[in-house]
Structures are given as C-alpha cells and as structure tokens.
Amino acid sequence: MVPSVDGRIVTEGWPLPRGLLSEYERTAATFDADAWIIGRVSMEPYAGRAALPARTGRARIPRTDFIARSDAPSYAIAVDPGGKLRWESGSIDEAHAVTVLTERVPERYLAFLRAQGVSYLFGGRDRIDVPVVLRKLRERFGIRRLLLEGGGKINGSFLAAGVIDELSLLVAPVADGGVGTPTLFDAPPGPAPARHLKLLSVERRRGDLLWVRYGVRRSEVDRRP
Ligand SMILES: NC(=O)c1ccc[n+]([C@@H]2O[C@H](COP(=O)([O-])OP(=O)(O)OC[C@H]3O[C@@H](n4cnc5c(N)ncnc54)[C@H](OP(=O)(O)O)[C@@H]3O)[C@@H](O)[C@H]2O)c1
Secondary structure, three states, X not given: OOOOOOOEOOOOOOOOOOOHHHHHHHHHHOOOOOEEEEEHHHHHHHHOEOXXXXXXXXXXXOOOOEOOOOOOOEEXXXXXXXXXXXXXXXXXXXXXXXXXXXXXXXXXXXXXXXHHOOEEEEOXXXXXXXXXXXXXXXXXXXXXXXXXXXXXXXXXHHHHHOOOOEEEEEEOOOOOOOOOOOEOOOOOOOOOOOOOEEEEEEEEEHHHEEEEEEEEOHHHOOOXX
16 A cells, blocks of 8 residues: 555545656565455446446346456456446456455346456355455465555455454655545444554665555454455
C-alpha cells in the first residue's frame, strides 16, 4: 500500500514522486506472491465496463464455485459481494481474474462471468467470510502467498478477521489531511481490531518514499484459515 503520512490512500491530487509506480511494482515483486486481491471499488478501473446481457438462457446455473482457469501464472482477485463489476475479460495482463461473490447475486450475473471467462467463488450466503475465502483460494488455485492491495474497506475486513501476517507500506511524502476519505484500514463497525506490530525493516527509497515493513505478532494472527 501507498499511504500518506497520515494514513490516507486516495492518491488523486497528490504531488506524487516520479517513478512511484515502478517503486511500487519493484517492492511488490520482492514478495514473490501467487496473487493479489483488492476490493470492488479499487477493481473497477481494472475490470472495465462491459454491458451486462439483459437475459440468460433457460438452463439454471448452480450456486457453486466456477473455475475458468487454475494454471495461470498469477491471479487478480476482487471481493465483489453484490456482483457489481463489469469485467471485460478474464484476465488483467498475465493474471487470471477471480471474483468473490455472495449467494445473493442474480443468476444472470453468473452467466455473464462465465461468458467473460472470469472465475468466481462464493464467499458466503449474505456476507463474505474472509477465512473461508482464503481457504478456497488455496484449495482451488493453490494460492498461498497473497498480496492484499486495498482499498481501506477490504484491508479493514482482513485486519478484523486476523488474517494479515505482514504489512508493507511505501509511505508517500504527503500530508493529506482529508476528512472522511479511505484510510489504510477501514474496519467494519464494531470494536477496533487493533493489532500489535513488530518492525521488520525500514528503507529510504527513491522520491522520498519510505518503505516500512511490519510483522503482525503471531498471537494476533488468530483466525488463520
Ligand atoms: N494508495 C494505495 O496504495 C491504494 C491502494 C488501493 C486502493 N486505493 C484507493 O482506495 C480507494 C478505495 O477504497 P475503499 O475502501 O473505498 O474500497 P475497496 O476496499 O477497494 O472496496 C470496498 C468494497 O469492496 C467490497 N468488499 C471488500 N471487502 C469486503 C468484505 N470483507 N466483505 C464484503 N464486501 C467487501 C464491498 O463492495 P460493495 O460496496 O459492492 O458491497 C466494499 O464496499 C480508491 O480511491 C483507491 O484508489 C489506494
């Protein structure tokens, strides 16, 4: 993640250092991850704006996971409980697209995903159960190392579920100050899931970026799938 010094993450309007994207990619690559996962809002610009067909055929589609491909070099995963994303294809660059739904999505949306070649998993009946999703990602696609790349709501839900084991932040040289915009962790309502961190490393990077890595203390990773 690239937060401002005050933990905000909407980068539009920031005087960002040139080369930030390449620093971001270089940092992410050090983790040698199998996949990346982001929230529905953050995925919208990558998924595209394909039109949803008005009707489906007569055949019923079972509410079971659909795997279009399980041999991809990597996976681009979205959490989209209501089926709002309008995928234009089943891949983003070399990564195969996977979307995580709840069972309340309409049948025609499932038909749309199949036609676009997008794999889907059910993460729960009415709400997403994060540990269940992680277990399915491992079983269906062999994903063991997953980069959680925002925004604030998905990050907050993973923090609350206790499934984050490391934080990698490229802190931008920006004091944002905006009130009410997404932050690094925007957990669901309820007691704040504050986790205790251990500093692993700090490194100055090009453009006054600060790369900070923390481990989440083992006892705090309490709900591993
Ligand atoms: N600076 C950075 O490094 C960075 C990185 C990534 C994103 N961003 C920015 O972050 C902003 C978006 O953040 P955001 O917090 O608004 O959105 P987000 O986390 O990208 O997406 C939130 C949406 O995803 C779905 N979702 C995610 N986790 C869920 C869960 N556990 N259970 C149920 N639904 C879940 C919900 O979709 P529904 O609303 O459809 O129910 C939720 O409203 C954008 O401006 C983006 O550019 C910044």
